[in-house]
Amino acid sequence: MTMTPQEVQQHFMAYLEATECTVIEKSPEHITVKLSPQADKTLTNRPYYWGFVERTGAPAETLSFNFVFDSEAYDERLAKAKEADTESKLAAPAQDQILSRYYGNAPILPVLGPGRIQRENVGYGSSRLNQIWNASREEGKCLYLFQQRDKEPGPRSRSTPYEQWLGVCFKVEFSCDLKREELYYLGISLSSRAISANFPGILEGRDLTPRLPESVHVRPAILSLKEAASILENHLIQQLSKLDYEWASLARERLEDEWLVIDGYYEDLLKEQDEEKKALIEAQYQNRRSEMQWQYEPKVSLSTITCGLFHLCSPVNAST
Secondary structure (H helix, E strand, C coil): CCCCHHHHHHHHHHHHHHCCCEEEEECCCEEEEECCHHHHHHHCCCHHHHHHHHHHCCCCCCCEEEEECCHHHHHHHHHHHHHHCHHHHHCCCCCCHHHHHHHCCCCCCCCCHHHCEEEEECCCCCHHHHHHHHHHHHHCCEEEEEECCCCCCCCCCCCEEEEEEEEEEEEEEEECCCEEEEEEEEEEECCCCCEECCHHHHHCCCCEECCCCCCEEECCCCCCHHHHHHHHHHHHHHHHHCCCCHHHHHHHHHHHHHHHHHHHHHCCHHHCCCHHHHHHHHHHHHHHHHHHHHHHCCEEEEEEEEEEEEEEECCCCCCC
8 A cells, every 4th residue: 555646745734734834835746835933843953043043032934845746747747837938937037237237247046045945755655754744643642622513502502412532543564575554544432432444534524623612512431542542453453364465475485585595505604613613604694594584574563653532523423
């Protein structure tokens, strides 16, 4: 499983909006954004600059980026735009006539510093996307949100029942000499024990806020957060057990082949008569076999990226 450019862009937008960055330009292939102070501190690795700003109270200048999610489509669109407007793109800026008469035309210098917009191609597996995920995991490890009511409650309106849902985004890593990662976003009701395998589908279209709305009451929970998290993890493990693991069998076959190569190489060397040299060779031999086992042995690891407690208007359709 991988992620499309559109899915990568959605993840980026979620983080940029949450950190209140300013969108300068956006298309299906890219987004140009001026970072907020919070995002700049997290993404640009400028601790000395931000230390200076905080010590002196100087106005902060955040960096701008052009994040490109589909480089081929983006470059093709730029090329077409350049062809359509070649003359205006190549025209030199007007020079001061009096200064140019005495000193000649001044060269056009590149824009440097905070005003410069840096381009970065971003895709699934890129370091920038991983940085966004790490920042989201650190800054938003656990959310606590309420669904906003569609209408403001009147003076005699009834209290609206809210249902507590624990949502957890799991990352599953399948690794051998190759690696594949998959994301699973599950949810479970603390009141009914209902499980949703597509929790983003339940949250879609709901206006969520950290502020508790008026005239609502939360249904009592029959599960603790620890119990709910354990149920979700066991549910995911059961789902993973039903997958096709032919890749693991193939990886073990490759491991056996590598061991045969190592055994053949060291077969004569292990016949060394000198005990001291033989001990060194045996140690090298075991290390090589251990290295190959670490590289090729199939492994499945499960980790949590983020989680949240969501208070949603009842009833909630868990099959969404």
